[in-house]
Amino acid sequence: MRRVRELYPEHTVVVIDDGSRDETAHVAQTAGAKVISHSFNMGYGVAIQTGYKYALRHGYDALVQLDGDGQHDPVFIQKLLEPIGAGEADFVVGSRFLGLENYTPSLVRRAGMVFFRRIVSLLIGQRITDSTSGFQAFNRQVIRYFTTEVFPCDYPDADMLLALHRAGYQIREVPARMYASATGKSMHRGWKPFYYLFKMLLSISVTLLREKQI
Amino acid sequence: MPFQQQIFALFISVLVFVVVVDLVRRRRLREEYSVLWLATSVIMFVLVIRYEWLVRLTNWIGAGLPTTTLFLFSIIFLLMLCVQFCIKLSKLSDQIKNLAQENALMRSEINHTTNKGVNLSTDQG
Numbered sequence: 073m074r075r076v077r078e079l080y081p082e083h084t085v086v087v088i089d090d091g092s093r094d095e096t097a098h099v100a101q102t103a104g105a106k107v108i109s110h111s112f113n114m115g116y117g118v119a120i121q122t123g124y125k126y127a128l129r130h131g132y133d134a135l136v137q138l139d140g141d142g143q144h145d146p147v148f149i150q151k152l153l154e155p156i157g158a159g160e161a162d163f164v165v166g167s168r169f170l171g172l173e174n175y176t177p178s179l180v181r182r183a184g185m186v187f188f189r190r191i192v193s194l195l196i197g198q199r200i201t202d203s204t205s206g207f208q209a210f211n212r213q214v215i216r217y218f219t220t221e222v223f224p225c226d227y228p229d230a231d232m233l234l235a236l237h238r239a240g241y242q243i244r245e246v247p248a249r250m251y252a253s254a255t256g257k258s259m260h261r262g263w264k265p266f267y268y269l270f271k272m273l274l275s276i277s278v279t280l281l282r283e284k285q286i
Numbered sequence: 287m288p289f290q291q292q293i294f295a296l297f298i299s300v301l302v303f304v305v306v307v308d309l310v311r312r313r314r315l316r317e318e319y320s321v322l323w324l325a326t327s328v329i330m331f332v333l334v335i336r337y338e339w340l341v342r343l344t345n346w347i348g349a350g351l352p353t354t355t356l357f358l359f360s361i362i363f364l365l366m367l368c369v370q371f372c373i374k375l376s377k378l379s380d381q382i383k384n385l386a387q388e389n390a391l392m393r394s395e396i397n398h399t400t401n402k403g404v405n406l407s408t409d410q411g
Contacts, residue, residue: 108391109390126394
């Protein structure tokens with residue numbers, strides 16, 4: 073967070089506090105971020121959507137999303153924004169598998185990632201190396217699109233890419249470095265991976281069954 | 287169907303009907319939820335009065351006993367009710383999510399404006 077401020081003093085930093093009871097909101101605010109606090113915990117997808125709604129309301133041209141646990145290296149923000157500024161893409165994903173290998177997930181996770189990126193690449197007809205990356209940047213059209221009810225609020229990733237593609241947005245991947253989460257806790261633990269697998273397959277299927285929405 | 291059973295079944299169906307209508311009257315139950323309940327009590331009433339219809343229905347679906355038919359339909363009814371609730375729940379969670387997001391955004395907006403006000407007044411003072 074502090075690094076983002078140092079590297080990009082001209083950007084607005086918005087921190088979504090998803091109902092945390094610790095000092096997160098206060099710390100972020102002191103560091104100079106705009107903090108939006110949920111009254112109670114609603115999960116990752118809802119939190120990022122709150123950020124999109126904020127961006128839409130305040131008329132930002134583009135948005136970069138980073139996870140708050142220090143996984144995503146802010147140095148790459150500029151790299152993610154470049155294709156959007158140039159109008160070459162609507163949606164840019166920072167991929168950990170494009171050269172800058174610095175991150176090795178566990179075997180199960182890796183298998184899951186490979187599985188979904190195969191599916192997504194096949195369905196989109198474009199090579200996607202990291203379909204689960206939360207390091208993303210996108211322009212105003214996509215922000216608007218994501219604030220509607222089409223946005224999948226629990227675990228938005230592979231299905232979201234597919235929905236974007238079907239809505240006619242240009243997706244682009246750029247290399248980005250990622251670190252292991254500072255808290256060491258992943259969203260995917262316990263029984264969650266099974267739910268994730270099920271939800272994602274279902275979500276991908278129904279996205280395909282839906283009428284194209286723009 | 288024995289007379290005693292018939293009386294009991296009629297009593298239950300009339301009771302369900304009256305209770306549901308009363309709940310709607312007192313606005314404790316929304317009309318949209320009463321439909322399934324009222325329909326069930328009416329169907330039950332009709333099937334008791336016209337027992338031969340129940341027998342015909344039993345033959346038609348291939349069940350062994352009329353009681354099986356009744357059980358089967360009560361289970362189907364409960365399932366339908368569950369689905370109705372799930373649909374409603376999904377809609378409600380979505381609405382709550384939107385409200386909570388709206389609330390968070392508005393709160394941050396208010397904080398922002400009040401902070402600005404405080405800063406201005408301290409600057410002046």
